[in-house]
Amino acid sequence: MALVELNHVRREFDGGRVVALAGVSLAIEPGETLAIVGPSGSGKSTLLNLLCGLDHPTSGEVKFEGRVICDRTVWRRIRARHVGIVFQSFCLLPELTARENIEVAMAGNVRDGERKERSLELLNAVGLSGRADHKPPEMSGGERQRVAIARALINQPRLVLADEPTGNLDQANGRHVLELLMDVVGSKGAALAMITHESAIAAFCGRRVTLIDGQVAADSTHA
Amino acid sequence: MRKFQLALHHIVGRPLRSALTVLGIAIACAGSLAVTGLIQGVQDSLEQGMEEPGVDFVVGERASFSLVGGSIPESLAPKLAAVSGVSDVSGVLFNVETVDNSANLVVSGWPRDSFLWKSLDLAAGQIPAPDDSHGVVLGQSIATALKKTVGDEIEIRFTKFKIAGIARFSSYLNQNIALIPLDVLQQFLSRRDSVTFFQIRLARPIDPERASQIRMNLAAAAGNYQVFDNGEFTSDIRLIRIIRAIADTIAAIMLGLALVLIATTLLMAVNERTYEIGVLAALGWSDFGILSLILLEGLLMTAVGAVLGLGLGMGIMQVASHTAVAAGYLRPYITLALVARTVSLTIAIGTLGALYPAWRATRLDPAEALRRQ
Numbered sequence: 001m002a003l004v005e006l007n008h009v010r011r012e013f014d015g016g017r018v019v020a021l022a023g024v025s026l027a028i029e030p031g032e033t034l035a036i037v038g039p040s041g042s043g044k045s046t047l048l049n050l051l052c053g054l055d056h057p058t059s060g061e062v063k064f065e066g067r068v069i070c071d072r073t074v075w076r077r078i079r080a081r082h083v084g085i086v087f088q089s090f091c092l093l094p095e096l097t098a099r100e101n102i103e104v105a106m107a108g109n110v111r112d113g114e115r116k117e118r119s120l121e122l123l124n125a126v127g128l129s130g131r132a133d134h135k136p137p138e139m140s141g142g143e144r145q146r147v148a149i150a151r152a153l154i155n156q157p158r159l160v161l162a163d164e165p166t167g168n169l170d171q172a173n174g175r176h177v178l179e180l181l182m183d184v185v186g187s188k189g190a191a192l193a194m195i196t197h198e199s200a201i202a203a204f205c206g207r208r209v210t211l212i213d214g215q216v217a218a219d220s221t222h223a
Numbered sequence: 224m225r226k227f228q229l230a231l232h233h234i235v236g237r238p239l240r241s242a243l244t245v246l247g248i249a250i251a252c253a254g255s256l257a258v259t260g261l262i263q264g265v266q267d268s269l270e271q272g273m274e275e276p277g278v279d280f281v282v283g284e285r286a287s288f289s290l291v292g293g294s295i296p297e298s299l300a301p302k303l304a305a306v307s308g309v310s311d312v313s314g315v316l317f318n319v320e321t322v323d324n325s326a327n328l329v330v331s332g333w334p335r336d337s338f339l340w341k342s343l344d345l346a347a348g349q350i351p352a353p354d355d356s357h358g359v360v361l362g363q364s365i366a367t368a369l370k371k372t373v374g375d376e377i378e379i380r381f382t383k384f385k386i387a388g389i390a391r392f393s394s395y396l397n398q399n400i401a402l403i404p405l406d407v408l409q410q411f412l413s414r415r416d417s418v419t420f421f422q423i424r425l426a427r428p429i430d431p432e433r434a435s436q437i438r439m440n441l442a443a444a445a446g447n448y449q450v451f452d453n454g455e456f457t458s459d460i461r462l463i464r465i466i467r468a469i470a471d472t473i474a475a476i477m478l479g480l481a482l483v484l485i486a487t488t489l490l491m492a493v494n495e496r497t498y499e500i501g502v503l504a505a506l507g508w509s510d511f512g513i514l515s516l517i518l519l520e521g522l523l524m525t526a527v528g529a530v531l532g533l534g535l536g537m538g539i540m541q542v543a544s545h546t547a548v549a550a551g552y553l554r555p556y557i558t559l560a561l562v563a564r565t566v567s568l569t570i571a572i573g574t575l576g577a578l579y580p581a582w583r584a585t586r587l588d589p590a591e592a593l594r595r596q
Contacts (some may be wrong), residue, residue: 031305053587054505055590073509076508076509077507078509080508080509081507083507085506091502091505092502094501096268104229105507107507112225151506206317
C-alpha cells in the first residue's frame with residue numbers, strides 16, 4: 001500500500017482562471033525517495049502542499065496510508081505525527097531558540113526533560129549542538145536549514161517533504177544538508193519527496209517526477 | 224516547548240503593547256473593585272453600626288429612600304416593648320449635618336433612657352446629663368479628625384454644642400457619629416414625637432426559633448411598619464440599592480472596556496502573527512492547540528492585570544475615603560469574596576475577549592498564511 005497517493009488531483013485558483021495541477025496521479029511508497037522537478041510555476045509547491053494536506057484539491061482525492069483524507073483536522077493530526085516538512089524559507093519562529101523551534105513541533109505529551117533531550121540529540125545529529133540556544137536571526141542560512149531539518153525529523157515521520165532544501169545554501173552546505181537528510185531518512189525508513197531545480201540534487205533520489213504545466217510529464221526511476 | 228512558555232514569549236516580545244493592555248485591564252479591574260467595594264463598605268458600615276450596641280431587629284419604613292428618610296411616631300415604642308421576649312426598644316432619629324461649617328457628620332438622637340447610651344464604651348467624659356440640652360458624644364475617629372476633646376465646642380448646623388464625651392466604637396459608621404439626646408435633636412430638626420426607626424434588643428439568651436416568633440409578633444405590633452434584621456434594613460434602603468445599581472453598571476462598563484481592549488490586542492497579535500500561526504498549523508498543531516495558545520496569552524495578560532488591579536483598586540479606595548466629602552462615609556472595604564468576585568469576573572471577561580481572536584487564528588489557511596512571510 002502506498003504511503004501517500006494522489007488520484008486525478010486538480011487544483012485551481014482564482015475561480016478556475018489559474019490551474020496549478022491538472023489531473024495529477026502519483027503514489028509514494030514507504031522508504032521511497034522522490035525528486036520533484038520542473039520549471040517555475042509548474043505546480044511543484046502545490047503538489048507538495050497537497051501531499052501533506054496544507055492545501056486541498058479542487059477535484060480528485062488524496063489518500064494517506066490508503067485512506068482518503070478530506071478533513072483538515074485529520075490532516076493536522078497526520079502532519080503532527082507522520083509528516084516532517086522542510087520549507088524552502090525554513091519557517092522557523094524568530095523569537096524562539098533553535099532548540100525551542102524543534103520542541104514546538106514535538107507531538108504528544110512528552111516530559112520537559114525528554115523534549116530537551118530529544119531536540120538536543122537531533123541538533124547534535126545536524127551538527128548544531130553548540131547553537132541550541134541561538135535564535136534564527138543569529139544563525140547563518142545553512143544553520144537555519146539544518147534546524148528546519150532537525151525539526152522535520154523530531155517526530156520520526158514516515159514522510160518527509162522538502163521544498164528546495166538546498167536552495168538557500170552554497171554548494172558545500174547544500175551537499176552536506178542533503179547527505180544529512182538522505183542519511184536520516186534512510187536510517188529511519190521514511191519516504192522523502194523533495195522539490196529541486198538542480199539535476200545533481202535530484203540524482204540523489206531514487207525516483208524523479210517532472211511536472212510541466214501542472215501535469216506529470218515524466219516519472220522515472222533510477223537504478 | 225510548552226504552550227505557556229510560547230505564550231509568554233509573545234507577551235514579552237511586544238513589551239509596550241502588552242504593558243498597555245495589562246494596564247488597561249488593571250484600571251478596569253481596579254475601577255470595578257473600587258466602586259463595588261466602596262458601596263459595599265457603606266452598606267457594611269451601616270449594618271455593623273446598627274448591630275454594634277447588640278441590636279437584633281429594626282422596625283422601620285418599607286423601602287425607605289435613605290437612612291435618614293424614615294418618619295415613625297415615637298408613640299409606637301410602648302407597643303413594641305410590650306411584645307413578649309423584647310428586652311429593650313429605642314427610637315433613633317438619624318440625620319446628616321454640617322459640622323464646623325466644613326465636614327458632614329451623621330447625627331443620631333437617642334432617648335435619654337435608651338439602652339443604647341448604656342452600651343457606650345466611653346473613652347473620655349460622660350454621656351449628656353439629664354438637663355443638658357447642648358451635650359454631644361462624639362465617636363473617637365471623628366473627634367480625632369476634628370481635633371476635638373471633652374469640653375470643646377462643636378458647631379452642628381450653625382448651633383454650638385459642647386462635647387460631653389468621646390466613645391469608642393468598632394464600626395466605621397459609629398466611629399464617625401455624633402450622639403445627641405433624642406428630645407434635643409427632635410427640637411433641633413423640628414421633628415417632635417418622630418423617630419427614623421426603632422432598634423430592638425431581645426432578651427438573652429436568644430433561641431433562633433423564639434426570635435423568629437418574636438419577629439412575627441413585632442410585625443403584628445408594628446402595623447404598617449416593617450421588622451428587619453440589621454442586614455435586611457440596610458439593604459432595603461432604596462438609596463443604597465440605587466447606588467449599588469449605579470456602581471454595578473459602572474463596574475460592568477469598565478469590564479466591558481477591558482473585554483474590548485483584550486480582544487483588540489489579541490486580534491492585532493493574530494493578524495501580525497499570521498505567518499507564525501501558519502507555521503504551527505503546518506507543523507500539525509490542532510485547532511485546539513492554536514486556540515488555547517491565544518487564549519492563554521489573553522489569560523496571562525488578564526491575570527497580571529487583575530492582580531495589579533487589586534492593588535490599584537485598594538489605592539483608589541484609600542484616596543476616595545480620604546477626600547473631604549467622603550470622610551466618615553467611605554472606607555477601603557475589601558473581603559475575600561469581593562476579591563474572588565472581581566478577579567473571576569476580570570478573568571472571565573479576558574477569556575471572553577480572547578475567544579474571537581483565538582477562533583480567528585484557527586480559521587487561518589496554513590498554506591495562505593505561510594505565503595505571507
